[in-house]
Amino acid sequence: MLEAQNLHKSFAAHRVLKGVSISVHPGEIQVLIGLNGSGKTTLQRVLTGILEPDQGTVSIGGQDITALPPEDRRIGYVPQHTALFKHLTVRENILYPLRNGRGSEETFHEIVKLLSLEPYLEWKPHKLSGGFRARVALARALVSAPRVMLLDEPITEVDRAKKEYILPLFREVLLQLNIPVLYITHDPWEAGQIGTSFLVMKDGIINRIDSPEEAFALIREQARINGE
Amino acid sequence: MRKVSIWEVLFVPLFFLLIVYPVLAIIGNVTMEGMIKTFDDPIFWDAVKNTLVTAFFAALLGVLMALGFGYFYIFHPGTIVYKIADFMNDLPIALPHTVAGLALLLAFGRNMFGFIGPTGLAFTLVAVVLAMFFVSYPLAARTIASAAEEIDMEQINVARTLGDNPQKAYQRVVIPLLGEAIFSGFVLSFSRSISEFAAVIMFGGNVPGMTQVLASYVFTKVEEGEVSMAVTASAFCILLSLMLVVILRMREKLHARSAESA
Ligand SMILES: Nc1ncnc2c1ncn2[C@@H]1O[C@H](COP(=O)(O)OP(=O)(O)OP(=O)(O)O)[C@@H](O)[C@H]1O
Ligand SMILES: [Mg+2]
Numbered sequence: 001m002l003e004a005q006n007l008h009k010s011f012a013a014h015r016v017l018k019g020v021s022i023s024v025h026p027g028e029i030q031v032l033i034g035l036n037g038s039g040k041t042t043l044q045r046v047l048t049g050i051l052e053p054d055q056g057t058v059s060i061g062g063q064d065i066t067a068l069p070p071e072d073r074r075i076g077y078v079p080q081h082t083a084l085f086k087h088l089t090v091r092e093n094i095l096y097p098l099r100n101g102r103g104s105e106e107t108f109h110e111i112v113k114l115l116s117l118e119p120y121l122e123w124k125p126h127k128l129s130g131g132f133r134a135r136v137a138l139a140r141a142l143v144s145a146p147r148v149m150l151l152d153e154p155i156t157e158v159d160r161a162k163k164e165y166i167l168p169l170f171r172e173v174l175l176q177l178n179i180p181v182l183y184i185t186h187d188p189w190e191a192g193q194i195g196t197s198f199l200v201m202k203d204g205i206i207n208r209i210d211s212p213e214e215a216f217a218l219i220r221e222q223a224r225i226n227g228e
Numbered sequence: 229m230r231k232v233s234i235w236e237v238l239f240v241p242l243f244f245l246l247i248v249y250p251v252l253a254i255i256g257n258v259t260m261e262g263m264i265k266t267f268d269d270p271i272f273w274d275a276v277k278n279t280l281v282t283a284f285f286a287a288l289l290g291v292l293m294a295l296g297f298g299y300f301y302i303f304h305p306g307t308i309v310y311k312i313a314d315f316m317n318d319l320p321i322a323l324p325h326t327v328a329g330l331a332l333l334l335a336f337g338r339n340m341f342g343f344i345g346p347t348g349l350a351f352t353l354v355a356v357v358l359a360m361f362f363v364s365y366p367l368a369a370r371t372i373a374s375a376a377e378e379i380d381m382e383q384i385n386v387a388r389t390l391g392d393n394p395q396k397a398y399q400r401v402v403i404p405l406l407g408e409a410i411f412s413g414f415v416l417s418f419s420r421s422i423s424e425f426a427a428v429i430m431f432g433g434n435v436p437g438m439t440q441v442l443a444s445y446v447f448t449k450v451e452e453g454e455v456s457m458a459v460t461a462s463a464f465c466i467l468l469s470l471m472l473v474v475i476l477r478m479r480e481k482l483h484a485r486s487a488e489s490a
Pocket of ligand 1: 039040080186
């Protein structure tokens, strides 16, 4: 189980996380919905260890990992805009974790097949379409044999029509892993397609909700207040 | 007829008078006799060799240090070390290079480094390298830092989650992505090193055949009244710097083209 308790994070005087707590069980895909700038990425970065929280704890399977650097957490991370290694081919991108003794050639072949990436293995990332970049970013994280998966709007650069078949694929792959998955989006429709449970981020805290529509109602009101 | 702007009227004549004309003055004054005398002078060739070798090592040291600075820029930008280093990068712009040379002389000369030899490190080729490095390193550091600024930091974050500590992420992700800037940084600091006179002469001295470089060779020949030799050596320097500029430009063009096809 992935657990975060009472996380606080400010940038100078700007308080972004004001006591965030979550718990994600293995086999669950929790979708975190929130407006632009509500702090979703900040939360992911605190969970991966890239940012240090001002207060609060993060644990995986009961082990407190708050003090561990990112390289020791074994969290798979698919960031916003995919951040593929530009200088490496698709194959080298996906095999990257093996340089650190994580994953194996076997899982590499399995995942490449599952995500239909064989034809693109020798391509450089910039030649790929948004959908395939997202697949490569997912594959790279999966090969590292993570204990938890975090995805931050992984398919924002994908056309709506393509989202309709990439989402079920991602859902199937993520559920197969049987590990805690936290998936960020600001699109309630996407949330409904991929998620098994739903969270909404508002005013620096996170609440569990029953459906993506409920999130939408909550953040619509927020957007109206912000004057957007 | 096209209307000529005041800026064109200002720029064109002054550019030719103040920049192009002096360069041509050197070329125009090259004589056969001066060329024969200079190219027959073994001391000249020593100066050429010294210049190229010391500038090479100064640039190499400069780039290595610049990569260290880049590491601080990316992983420890909040530290006092980074802030001092960043500040010091701009210092040599305003500092007379005689002052830099004197500073090196006091720091590494007889007083502090007398245990190495009678003059410390001063007046050796090592001193020449250090003097060149002192004035050219900031160029390399700024080149690397501005290229590092362009890198999508999220790539580094991902590398960390895939098991890289900061050092590995730097070597496997940042340095390869800096490739072009590392080359430019090297050529820039090499060029700056070749052109350095004041700091080199203060700390490295001007011993013909020993620590004399092209810049100080030209100076000595003028002092000795051997103007034709000074002119020949100067023309040689102009050719050398033209070559370096062309190399930089060609790389930039290639880079722009590969970025376009990307
Ligand atoms: N490194 C930083 N320094 C200062 N402020 C930051 C930093 N990172 C994020 N912020 C601020 O924190 C707030 C939350 O940003 P964050 O990126 O977490 O939002 P988000 O929910 O992911 O938004 P989006 O949907 O646009 O991706 C924003 O107001 C942002 O400007
Ligand atoms: Mg975000």
